[in-house]
Amino acid sequence: xxxxxxxxxxxxxxxxxxxxxxxxxxxxxxxxxxxxxxxxxxxxxxxxxxxxxxxxxxxxxxxxxxxxxxxxxxxxxxxxxxxxxxxxxxxxxxxxxxxxxxxxxxxxxxxxxxxxxxxxxxxxxxxxxxxxxxxxxxxxxxxxxxxxxxxxxxxxxxxxxxxxxxxxxxxxxxxxxxxxxxxxxxxxxxxxxxxxxxxxxxxxxxxxxxxxxxxxxxxxxxxxxxxxxxxxxxxxxxxxxxxxxxxxxxxxxxxxxxxxxxxxxxxxxxxxxxxxxxxxxxxxxxxxxxxxxxxxxxxxxxxxxxxxxxxxxxxxxxxxxxxxxxxxxxxxxxxxxxxxxxxxxxxxxxxxxxxxxxxxxxxxxxxxx
Numbered sequence: 001x002x003x004x005x006x007x008x009x010x011x012x013x014x015x016x017x018x019x020x021x022x023x024x025x026x027x028x029x030x031x032x033x034x035x036x037x038x039x040x041x042x043x044x045x046x047x048x049x050x051x052x053x054x055x056x057x058x059x060x061x062x063x064x065x066x067x068x069x070x071x072x073x074x075x076x077x078x079x080x081x082x083x084x085x086x087x088x089x090x091x092x093x094x095x096x097x098x099x100x101x102x103x104x105x106x107x108x109x110x111x112x113x114x115x116x117x118x119x120x121x122x123x124x125x126x127x128x129x130x131x132x133x134x135x136x137x138x139x140x141x142x143x144x145x146x147x148x149x150x151x152x153x154x155x156x157x158x159x160x161x162x163x164x165x166x167x168x169x170x171x172x173x174x175x176x177x178x179x180x181x182x183x184x185x186x187x188x189x190x191x192x193x194x195x196x197x198x199x200x201x202x203x204x205x206x207x208x209x210x211x212x213x214x215x216x217x218x219x220x221x222x223x224x225x226x227x228x229x230x231x232x233x234x235x236x237x238x239x240x241x242x243x244x245x246x247x248x249x250x251x252x253x254x255x256x257x258x259x260x261x262x263x264x265x266x267x268x269x270x271x272x273x274x275x276x277x278x279x280x281x282x283x284x285x286x287x288x289x290x291x292x293x294x295x296x297x298x299x300x301x302x303x304x305x306x307x308x309x310x311x312x313x314x315x316x317x318x319x320x321x322x323x324x325x326x327x328x329x330x331x332x333x334x335x336x337x338x339x340x341x342x343x344x345x346x347x348x349x350x351x352x353x354x355x356x357x358x359x360x361x362x363x364x365x366x367x368x369x
Contacts, residue, residue, distance in 0.1 A: 018084040020355045021134075022348050023070060023127050025089060025119045028053060030066050030126075032073055034083075035352040043348070044073050059117045067126045086131040087355040088123030089347065090143020092116040095165060098146045098173055098211070099366050100358045103128040103138040107368040116166075116218065120144060139365070141354035142170040144218070148210040153305070166218045167202035168317070169211065174350035175316040175342050176206050191306045193299055193337065195329075197319035198345065199268065200256070201225040203298040205305035213305040215298060220255035223294035226268035226319075229259030230294055261287060274322045292325060296332035303336045310337040317345060 017037050024031040030046040046069065056062045074081070092114045093107065101107070103124045111121045124140045131138035146169035154162045172194040173187075180187040188209035195203045201224075202217035215222025215231075224230040232255075241251060254263065262268045264287045276284035303310050313333055319325050320343035330339045357363030 018356055018359050019082065020352050020359075021083045021086045021127075021130065022351045022355070023086065023088040023123050023130075024347055024351065025066060025122045025126070027119055030070055031348060032070055033348045033352070034079060035356070037356060038349075038353060040348070040352070042077060042079060044077070046070070046073060059119050059121055060112060062119065063122055063125060066122055067129055070126060070130070081130065081134050083131075083134045083136050085137050085139060085355045085359055086127040086134065087139040087141065087351045088125070088127030089120050089170070089351065090140035090145070091121035091124060092118055092166070093143060093145050093368070095145050095147030096143065096368070097148060097366070098142050098169060100139055100141045100354045100363050101143075101366045101368050103131070103140060104368055107140075118144075118218075137358075139355050139358055141351060142173050144169055146173075146211060148212060149214070150212040150305075153213040163221075164216050164219070165211070165214055166216045167204055167211070167214045168196040168198065168200070168217060168345075169204075170347050170350050171316060171345045172196050172202065172204050172206075172211070172214075174346050174353070175314050178342065178346070179312060179314055179340055191309045191311055193302045193306065193310045193313045195295060195299055195313065195315050195317075196345075197295065197315060197317035197325070199225065199227045199318075201228070201230075201295060201298075201317075201319075203295065203302050205302040205310075207306060213302060218256055220259075223298050224264075224291040225260045226270055226273075227258065227260050227262045228256045229254060229263070261291065270319050270322065270325075274324050278324045288325070289328070292328045293332070296329055299329070299333045300336065303333075308336075312340050313337045314340045314342055316342045318343070320344070 020035040022033045022035060028048050028050055032046055033040050033043040091111045093110050108125060108128060111125055114121050128138040144166050147165040149165050156163060176192045176194050177187045180190050192206040194206060200217040201222060202214055204211045204214035220229055222230050261273060265273060265284060273284050273288055277288040299313055315326055315329060320341055326341055354363060358365050
């Protein structure tokens with residue numbers, strides 16, 4: 001690895017090159033990377049055998065296993081525990097504004113006792129432990145619970161139900177920022193629609209640096225997705241819940257995990273589904289067309305949220321690699337705004353970007369309360 005040198009910040013000041021360790025837990029992986037400033041100098045996909053993950057009853061039970069796994073990856077790569085910051089993917093905490101947060105004891109407590117169980121909850125916990133060993137700060141940035149919804153977007157037709165903001169905030173905001181920079185503009189001065197197309201799908205309306213509306217990409221709202229049902233007819237869902245055929249846990253799995261393409265086609269591999277659909281094979285073609293139609297409708301809804309002033313529609317996430325899917329969406333929405341394709345998730349780069357900005361004083365460090 002390269003030694004430390006000097007760099008130049010956004011505002012021209014000189015500083016020593018920062019070494020940042022990035023941790024991003026996923027369902028069957030714990031991706032890790034070492035950055036020197038904004039350059040990745042070492043990465044590992046950190047894949048876990050499914051049989052290993054299946055041994056654990058809860059997400060919290062995986063904590064020691066995943067931490068030891070990460071430390072072993074560093075040891076095998078000969079990378080010493082000498083970093084200027086460690087940043088982990090944010091978890092399902094209480095609703096927050098976007099930005100960089102220092103990991104603190106309250107955050108760790110809330111992650112251990114989170115209402116929603118997801119492996120992303122482990123990112124900050126592992127980051128904090130490793131940061132303690134390094135004697136450096138631990139951060140998280142733009143977790144999935146970023147909540148900047150405008151008031152009118154929170155309402156439902158029942159006084160005791162409010163819409164929740166749970167979405168792929170890290171990649172959505174990173175993609176919007178990269179696009180703004182490519183145009184020579186500032187994210188905080190733009191109106192942009194971002195469609196994150198992955199195992200879950202969220203379409204967000206970004207107005208002057210805030211996500212003012214977005215579908216809940218975790219708990220059954222929005223488009224059909226590879227493994228999520230999206231919005232369902234309420235009366236049919238109620239009858240299903242009271243049919244006596246399924247437990248609450250089984251129905252929740254239908255909404256997220258075993259819904260969408262997984263339920264309709266018995267698979268969620270979008271490369272294979274797209275290949276078969278493009279060849280006209282049924283039912284793959286019909287199901288994929290339906291999924292892309294619901295994505296396009298959600299983009300249309302976010303165009304309304306931005307008062308018809310969207311400057312771009314960004315398609316990002318893994319499905320954005322599919323030319324077939326991109327073109328089908330483009331046909332349906334390009335009358336609203338130019339369609340920009342930024343495939344992939346960009347989460348590691350975004351986490352490193354946020355940590356570097358915090359270390360250099362270019363981004364504020366928020367306190368979790």
